Amino acid sequence: MSMLKIKIAAPAGFGIMSMGPLLAKVLKRYGFYVMGYPEYPSLIRGGYNSYLLMISDEPVYSPYEKTDILLTYSKLSFDKEDLKSDTIVIADFEKLRVDKSNLNCKVYDIPFAKTVKEEGLPDIVQNIIGIAYLCKGMGIDISVLKEVLKGALSDKVLEVNYKAAECGYRLCTEHFVNVEWEKRDLNEHIIMTGNEVAATSAITAGVNFYSTYPMTPASTVLHFLAKYAKDYNIIVKHTEDEIAGITMAIGAAYAGARAMTGTSGGGFSLMVEGLGLAAITETPLVLFISQRPGPATGMPTWQEQADLRFVLHASQDEFVRAVFTPGDLKELFYAVFDAFNIAEKYQIPVFVLSDKYLSESIFMEDGFKTEGLKIDRGYIFEGDKSDPMNLFPRYKEYKDGIPKRAFPGTPGGIHKTPSNEHDEYGFVSDDAFIRKEQQERRFRKLENLVKEMPTPLLYGDETADITFVSWGSTKTVLFEAMKYEKNFNFIHFPSIYPIDWKSTKGLLETRKKLILIENNFTGQLGGIIAENTGVFIEDKFLKYDGRPFFVEEVLNILKRVS
Amino acid sequence: MKPMELNTNKKPVWCPGCGNYAIWNALKGAIAELGLNPWEVVTVSGIGCSGKMVNYIKCYGFHSLHGRVIPVATGVKLANKNLTVIANGGDGDGYGMGLGHFIHAMRRNVDITYIVHNNRTYGLTTGQASPTTLKGVVTKSTPEGVIDEPVNPIVYALSAGATFIARGYSGESELLKELIKEGINHKGFALIDVLQPCVSFAKEFSYDFYDNRVYKLDDNYDFTSKENAYKIAYEEDRFALGIIYKDISKPSYEEQHSVLKDKALVEREVRVRDISNILSAYK
Numbered sequence: 001m002s003m004l005k006i007k008i009a010a011p012a013g014f015g016i017m018s019m020g021p022l023l024a025k026v027l028k029r030y031g032f033y034v035m036g037y038p039e040y041p042s043l044i045r046g047g048y049n050s051y052l053l054m055i056s057d058e059p060v061y062s063p064y065e066k067t068d069i070l071l072t073y074s075k076l077s078f079d080k081e082d083l084k085s086d087t088i089v090i091a092d093f094e095k096l097r098v099d100k101s102n103l104n105c106k107v108y109d110i111p112f113a114k115t116v117k118e119e120g121l122p123d124i125v126q127n128i129i130g131i132a133y134l135c136k137g138m139g140i141d142i143s144v145l146k147e148v149l150k151g152a153l154s155d156k157v158l159e160v161n162y163k164a165a166e167c168g169y170r171l172c173t174e175h176f177v178n179v180e181w182e183k184r185d186l187n188e189h190i191i192m193t194g195n196e197v198a199a200t201s202a203i204t205a206g207v208n209f210y211s212t213y214p215m216t217p218a219s220t221v222l223h224f225l226a227k228y229a230k231d232y233n234i235i236v237k238h239t240e241d242e243i244a245g246i247t248m249a250i251g252a253a254y255a256g257a258r259a260m261t262g263t264s265g266g267g268f269s270l271m272v273e274g275l276g277l278a279a280i281t282e283t284p285l286v287l288f289i290s291q292r293p294g295p296a297t298g299m300p301t302w303q304e305q306a307d308l309r310f311v312l313h314a315s316q317d318e319f320v321r322a323v324f325t326p327g328d329l330k331e332l333f334y335a336v337f338d339a340f341n342i343a344e345k346y347q348i349p350v351f352v353l354s355d356k357y358l359s360e361s362i363f364m365e366d367g368f369k370t371e372g373l374k375i376d377r378g379y380i381f382e383g384d385k386s387d388p389m390n391l392f393p394r395y396k397e398y399k400d401g402i403p404k405r406a407f408p409g410t411p412g413g414i415h416k417t418p419s420n421e422h423d424e425y426g427f428v429s430d431d432a433f434i435r436k437e438q439q440e441r442r443f444r445k446l447e448n449l450v451k452e453m454p455t456p457l458l459y460g461d462e463t464a465d466i467t468f469v470s471w472g473s474t475k476t477v478l479f480e481a482m483k484y485e486k487n488f489n490f491i492h493f494p495s496i497y498p499i500d501w502k503s504t505k506g507l508l509e510t511r512k513k514l515i516l517i518e519n520n521f522t523g524q525l526g527g528i529i530a531e532n533t534g535v536f537i538e539d540k541f542l543k544y545d546g547r548p549f550f551v552e553e554v555l556n557i558l559k560r561v562s
Numbered sequence: 563m564k565p566m567e568l569n570t571n572k573k574p575v576w577c578p579g580c581g582n583y584a585i586w587n588a589l590k591g592a593i594a595e596l597g598l599n600p601w602e603v604v605t606v607s608g609i610g611c612s613g614k615m616v617n618y619i620k621c622y623g624f625h626s627l628h629g630r631v632i633p634v635a636t637g638v639k640l641a642n643k644n645l646t647v648i649a650n651g652g653d654g655d656g657y658g659m660g661l662g663h664f665i666h667a668m669r670r671n672v673d674i675t676y677i678v679h680n681n682r683t684y685g686l687t688t689g690q691a692s693p694t695t696l697k698g699v700v701t702k703s704t705p706e707g708v709i710d711e712p713v714n715p716i717v718y719a720l721s722a723g724a725t726f727i728a729r730g731y732s733g734e735s736e737l738l739k740e741l742i743k744e745g746i747n748h749k750g751f752a753l754i755d756v757l758q759p760c761v762s763f764a765k766e767f768s769y770d771f772y773d774n775r776v777y778k779l780d781d782n783y784d785f786t787s788k789e790n791a792y793k794i795a796y797e798e799d800r801f802a803l804g805i806i807y808k809d810i811s812k813p814s815y816e817e818q819h820s821v822l823k824d825k826a827l828v829e830r831e832v833r834v835r836d837i838s839n840i841l842s843a844y845k
Binding site: 200237259 | 600609624666
């Protein structure tokens, strides 16, 4: 395996968030696997943005701590980055006013600022010059870069960027890094962020209503769906707040739309009353929640997985919900697709829980198979024109705890849909017998639902001494670590509720040594496992500094415990 | 269809003399006289005495959360623009918790009719001050009298760009019925603020209080003038009844939304969509 880690850094506003994916695409087209991890503060201009790209001749799943090449436009890099003697630093030292003589790393001093001035180019294209410089240094033909630029930019700015690319190639006079690796035909692979995949999956699943209020790191789902709304006949509504976002989606779903909302923990805090409304009215709803650190505003642009308990328990009282916790793009794609079917089939709220790292990093996949995918809208009353004024028993069990839905407009389907407890027709009732009957009926849905949820899986050598226990996006880093260390395996939870705890208990109990790995302070999955299986995982590897796990950290843990 | 046929088998649990009975009758009358198919009508309500309305009218009914009538009703209408969507809420519901939604709904001009049962009190929670309780009134939550300025829904609606603003009174059921009919026929958001006595908890705002202060706008009143409307809205000692403002020049939200131009959203089949062209942009 060959591996190269390139970081591009600049103040916000310099286009780093587009440069990372752009370079990644160039490398993919050239024949290398790529994974990209962005870091940025909650600022529009200034601050310190970075995009870390992992490049390899075999699939690469997660970020590393150590950078091999740093292309920087920010003086802050020299404080923030851990520059080793073999780190290559590409920067305009004169412009940044950094004394390169004191640096203990390999330095390439490139006059980006002077070049754009001389060539009469806009300041911003220094970023393309840098990318081009890197490409030449790796021996990538300029035609690959130009082709990607053509796909990414409008005709209006294409010429300027071509010229910038040529400048970068001219400035670079040597192959400063050896990437004479085996190349693959990766043309059919896609390179996407988790949020792009979640939105694409929702489109596949026939979503036609998405209403929410923007909140990092979930906002790009809103942007993506808004962009494609016209092509696919989707109503995408940015509402006045999250409460309106979820309740509008509930109104739409009640009327027959395939509805979804999305937010982060803070927005979901507002949505919780709507969650209960969806539950008691048995209105199907998909909720895409992308986690970030901190209660209240926290750290808007950073990573944490600490909302698991929150989505499992949010709202007063008890009701059936489903919670998917996908670990990679493929799982995310199918989780969102299935979430719609499960929501409509069981008439419950369904969560897909992502996080900043999965939502905003870019990963490669060999596409998503959509053949064989089926829409299941569940039990729907088709109407009775002969008796259009009939009162319909909307909340009467039809099968396995599930009633039939009747969309407004359906003759013979008239019923009530209250936020109160209610009888079979939806009339408000606080009768003890009716309450008990309705609650028991709703919970009867669990029996079949649990069979439809993905179960925890063991990855790696079954006989390994150490087993990490993980959920959500930490799956990627464990996969990456497995390239270096074989004497561990891991159990990953792609969904957490409802799941078959009996078989899960068996899976956990037959391991030699369990270590919990989670991006939170208290080890939430560990608590849930203990509560449901009695298995108490004493060893915990928890990280809560706003960053995802890096491969080196997992390897260090393995060294410590083995 | 006769209004009676719109009764469900549930008997209203409002207090004897409650203004809600008149609103109930006016609403049933309006639906019946317009000849609407009840299965194509959705009433959406919030919480409170007004919220119970959905239980007593035989059409589809969504009894939502306190203050959330408007977004739920908006979602229903956007999903199926063929439905007649009638929202019912109280003053606490719509002018308190739901005030933000109320203002934004008028910006959007979604074609729903919003009837606010404005009794200037929190009835179901036994008589605390509401956003429209007038200054000085002593209630359980304001033992020294209200010191907040009351919400003026007509002024708020005018400033938010509402295209249909009317005021009704539950002591004038016939007029109220006509206003509801006009509101339903209006293509866009229609606010009908209904002065409604709460006989149990808002003794200050009794039938006598209103009977002495309401007057009907005459036929010469020009409701297309915003200036006229503001004058009426700011009247403090008397309350005009009728259509205070109407603007038919603005398109409804549904008329402007590209996705809703030809068909209602729910008329399009939900099927697995081809995403190959999206994915090819990421290759």
